[in-house]
Amino acid sequence: MSSRVKRRFIAGATCPSCKALDTVSLYFENNVEKLECVKCGYAESQTDDNVKSQTREKENVIGIFKPQ
Numbered sequence: 001m002s003s004r005v006k007r008r009f010i011a012g013a014t015c016p017s018c019k020a021l022d023t024v025s026l027y028f029e030n031n032v033e034k035l036e037c038v039k040c041g042y043a044e045s046q047t048d049d050n051v052k053s054q055t056r057e058k059e060n061v062i063g064i065f066k067p068q
């Protein structure tokens with residue numbers, strides 16, 4: 001189990017790939033918000049400007065991933 005980067009799981013989030021619930025973790029790498037499913041390995045980077053400003057609020061409501 002790697003713990004190099006600080007990450008936390010997003011409650012209620014569903015993986016867009018394997019559809020598993022509560023397996024998606026959120027962490028920052030090089031100041032880029034990234035999502036990773038610990039079950040299937042799905043990874044996604046959030047680089048939109050509005051993501052940063054809405055991160056705090058988004059944490060509470062995230063559950064659906066918008067396709068790129």
Ligand SMILES: [Zn+2]
Pocket residue numbers: 015016017018019020023037038039040041042
């Ligand atoms: Zn998954």
